[in-house]
Amino acid sequence: MLTKNASEMLDKLLELGSLTDLQNTVLQKAWSGKTYPEIAEDLGYDAGYVRDVGAKLWRVLSNTLGLEINKTNFRSQIQRYFQTAETNEPVKQSASPTHNWSTSSIHIAESSQVSSSLALPFSLHDESIGREEEQTELTNWIEHQNCRLLVIQGMGGIGKTTLTQHLARTLGPKFERVIWRSLHNASPASDMIADILGTLGHLDDEIRWEEDLNHSLTVLLSYLQQHRCLLILDNLETILRSHERTGDYREGYEEYDLLFARVAQLSHQSCLIITSREKPKTISTYEKQNKQVRSITLRGLSAQAAQQMLASYDFSCNDSEDWELFVSHYAGNPLALKLISTSVRGLFESDLAEFRKLLVQGIAISDDIDDLIERQFSRLSLPEKELMYWFASQCETLTYAQLNNLLLNSVARTELPRTLERLKRRSLLEDVRGRFSLQPMIAEYAMGRLIQELCQEIASGAFDYLNRLPLVNAEATDYVRSAQVRQLVQPLVNYLVERFSTRLQLEQRIEQLKDMLQKLEPSQKYSGYAGGNLLNLLILMDVDLSNRDFSNLTIRHAYFAGKQLHGINLQGCRFANSVFRKRLGAFSVLP
Known part of the structure; x- marks a missing residue:
């Protein structure tokens, strides 16, 4: 009510x-x-x-x-x-800090228009737990190496803004002015720079009315040379393109790069800090050319730091393994850990051992974490989404060579190096000595999205992801294959049974899809994973395959081990990467 x-x-x-x-x-x-x-x-x-x-x-x-x-x-x-x-109370502007410096000396607004709806983004207590190493490194860059342009990068919720707040608090007294801007709903670069100049008291009528960007930049850089200022632009990813062309600016925001280029290349005593989920391509170039341009990618908190951060939740945990699993599953992401901790406290009375049972089963209990990841996932291009689904569905780390062999589409293989680099730039992909993987909570989210996509395809009769990737890797280890069945195939079957009312009706639907596949042109029906996926669904549903007609299909990654094949029609089939109980010699095998 x-x-x-x-x-x-x-x-x-x-x-x-x-x-x-x-x-x-x-x-x-x-x-x-x-x-x-x-x-x-x-x-x-x-x-x-x-x-x-x-x-x-x-x-x-x-x-x-x-x-x-x-x-x-x-x-x-x-x-x-x-x-x-x-x-209608305006955000307060205070004079440059001299004595008795505090966070109230920081001028803050949402985008280039000073917003009356914002409170200061500074909490009353320091939540920068577990970031001591990063704080030391960043402080050294700013104080002792005169870093002009600094990018703090990482996925949503990882603590970029929190760490930047800590830097503004601790380093603020060493600067004459500290200006903070969030780029949510950001105006064009000319308006942003004019607003900063206005805050600094250097906005003359010529700049205000002619909006001369080059002149504004000249005035701003002159001020930054004469006065030590700390400028902070939060959430830069909001002015970057989504989908294709990762790291490029959205239309109408390209002139922000003029600001970054001037700050990076001209000598001055100030520092511009940028926080972003993605790093602009041009800043990567400036970083290679100039030691006074730096970037850092934030990783998750350690188990010990996370335990300290979540001390107020009073978790009941007698087994350190439970705690390690809890933190690692959410990749030490501070916001994700806080969101899920609220649910654990409410549903399980802070008992991690009980919550671990759900984690092992892959059951999600917090929509808020899905919302957190969705913001980043929605920015992906179709090739990036497909690769995310590959990593989630394979349930193991993959090398470039493995991915290249699994991808059947020649365009996807050609774009693979670029797509991997884009996902890394978006802070979504882990790369450990050439083995790529997703953080567990991101893999869990991507798996859920993939299951939804597959359900829609099977219901509508489409062959998209059903044809692009295998539900089961027949050649994987038993452990990995079991994980695929438990995390992907079984939930998919459960959703489909609910959608089609009975297992018999689902079985009939799979038969209809198989018939549709057989009627396609040879170039289409021989090109993907759909035939093997439909057959694996029936096998894993424990359907009797006697007298089933799977003739003239390409069957990739079918796992027949331990399954009776008496009476099944596999005439004219082309097999690849499939596993049989015994060697069969009457079928064509793809290289």
Whole structure:
């Protein structure tokens, strides 16, 4: 039941008109405290679809209101937005720090327009636990090596902003001015620079009205040469392109690179810190050319640091292995650990041993973590998504050579080096001595997305990911193959049985898809993994294959070991990477 005040705020929000009818409904039900599965049940939609609608909803609200909004904080952020709008209190600007420096000396705004809806992004207590090594390195670069341009990179929730806040607190007294800007809803570079100059007291009428970017940059760099300033641009990824061309600027924001180039190349005594989930390509070039341009990629916290950070949750944990698994599963991501810790405390009374049972089964309990990853996943191009699905579905680390052999599409193989580099630049891919993998929580998310995609394809009769990658790697070790069955195939079958009502109806649907595949042109039906995937689904459903007709198909990665093949028609089949109980000599084998 909504309070009168909450209802009024919600009505005002809906009046903005930027939401679809379904997003409006999801927002109202989420405000009432319902989870995505509960909303899906109320509306008659698939839970995964409602979760996708929710993720898009929070992005729309973030862009509309100029705040960072997700399912965890949306009530408080919306309340703060309308409360601030009513009071209309501007963000305070204070003079350059001299004596008694504090965080109130930092000028902060959301994008180049000073926003009255923002509070200071500085917490009252220091949450930079576990970042001592990074703090020392960054402080050394700024204080002793006169670093001009510094990029702090990492995936969402890893602690980029928190670490930057710590740097602003500790190094602030050594600078005359500290200016913080978030790039959510950022204006063009000319407006941003004009705003910074205005904050510094150097915005003359010529710059204001003519918006001369080169002149503005000259004035700004002159100031940075004469005065020691710390400039911070948070969330740079919001002005970078999504999908293709990772690391390039969005249309209309290319001129930001002029700012970065001048800051990197001209001599001055100031420092510009950028936080981003991705690093612009041009900054990588400046870094190679100039030792005063640096970047650091933040990794997850250690188990010990995470335990210190989460001390207030009073976890019950008698086995250090439980704690190690808990932290490693979420890759030491501070925000993810805090989000899931709230659920563990509420559902399991902070008992990690009980929660571990769900982790082992691959059961997710927090929509908030999905929302966190979705923000990064939604920026991927189709080749990047496909590669993410490959890493998730194979359940093991893969080398470049292994991936190149598994990819059947010649274009995908050609683009493989570039796609790998893009995923690394987005902080989504782990690379340990040439073996690539996903962090466990990202792999879990990607696996869930892949299962949804496969369900839709099987229901609609499409052959996309069903034909692009194998559900089971027949040549993998027993351990890896068992993991694929447990984490991918069995959940897929469970979802499909629920969708088709009975296992018999699902079996019939797979037969229909097999018939459709057999009717395709040879160049199509021989080109992918679909034949082997359909056969593996029947095998793993323990369906009797007697008198089944799988003739004239390409069968890749079928696992027949221990399965009776009496009466099955495999005439004219082409086999590749498949495993039989005994050697068969009557079939064509692909190289």
